[in-house]
Amino acid sequence: MDKLDCNKEIIQLMHIYLDGDISMDDEAKLRKHLEDCSDCQKYFHELKRTITLVKSVEQVEALPTLLKR
Amino acid sequence: MDVIIKEKIRQVKKGDQAAYEDVVALFQNRIFQHCFRMLGNAHEAEDIAQEAFIRAYVNIHSFDDRRKFSTWLYRIATNLTIDHLRKRKPDYFLDAEVKGTDGLDMYSQLAAGDRLPEEEVQDMELQEYILQQISSLPPKYRSVIMLRYLEEFSLKEISDIMDIPLGTVKTRLHRGREALRKKLRHV
Known part of the structure; x- marks a missing residue:
């Protein structure tokens, strides 16, 4: 299913971007590649969506009774 | 907030137990969670x-005031x-209910495989499913993902909490994201 034909370098750039560490040059490179490659676009979208999904998890409702025993 | 905590910790170090109760209440x-x-x-x-x-209370004198207390406590x-996950008996996992699932234990999870059919995914509460997928990550990835996206610590803070180099935090975060991408892409 995964099309990792595009080099690992681009995927690495996606992660660096997601960490907020990307340089302007690398960001331009990533952007340019994403414009041309629909597989990588999809991959990048999935990574960003993963983060959104993880962040959407609400606080669990069970409340602690710490130090009350 | 940080100023309040700093002051509280200063009082705790002087032996003020009530101040520590406030710290506990805050955290x-x-x-x-x-x-x-x-x-x-x-x-x-x-x-x-x-x-x-x-442990934090007993060791409060080893806490360096120049650092962030929350980071130290999370560590x-x-x-x-x-440590607790390591000590758990291996069979614990198979009998344990997966949190947030109604009686769905590891056996049925194994039977279902890691690619659940679309309908089953829709039947489950999405949040529960996501939590379950996060829980299925190995602890070293799970903790970094949680600290970053649920507790919103910076990469540097996570490096302090886990006592691992920044580069290792990044590697674990990347691998954690990759693993979750595979698990959550069909959601």
Whole structure:
């Protein structure tokens, strides 16, 4: 299913971007590649969506009774 | 907030027990949530969270005031959860209910395989499913993902909490994201 034909370098750039560490040059490179490659676009979208999904998890409702025993 | 905590810790160091109760009150929900997400079991999470607060209190004099107390406390709690996960008997996992699922234990999870059919995914509460997928990550990835996206610590803070180099935090975060991407792409 995964099309990792595009080099690992681009995927690495996606992660660096997601960490907020990307340089302007690398960001331009990533952007340019994403414009041309629909597989990588999809991959990048999935990574960003993963983060959104993880962040959407609400606080669990069970409340602690710490130090009350 | 940071100023208040700094002041409280200063009082605790002078032997003010009531000040520590305030500190516990400020952090207990967050620390409990963190332990609960790491362990997937409320009773264990309470025990471990309580242990973390006790250890922090007992060792308060080794806390360096120039650092952030929350980071230090998370480090204690995270180490305790990881130690606890290591000590769990292997069969524990197979009998344990996966948190947030109604009686769905590891056996049925194994039977279902890691690619659940679309309908089954839709039947489950999405959040529960996501939590379950996070829980299925190995602890070292799970903790970094949780600290970053649920507790919103910076990469540098995570490096302090886990006591691992920044580069290792990044590697674990990347691998954690990759693993979750595969698990969540069909959601």
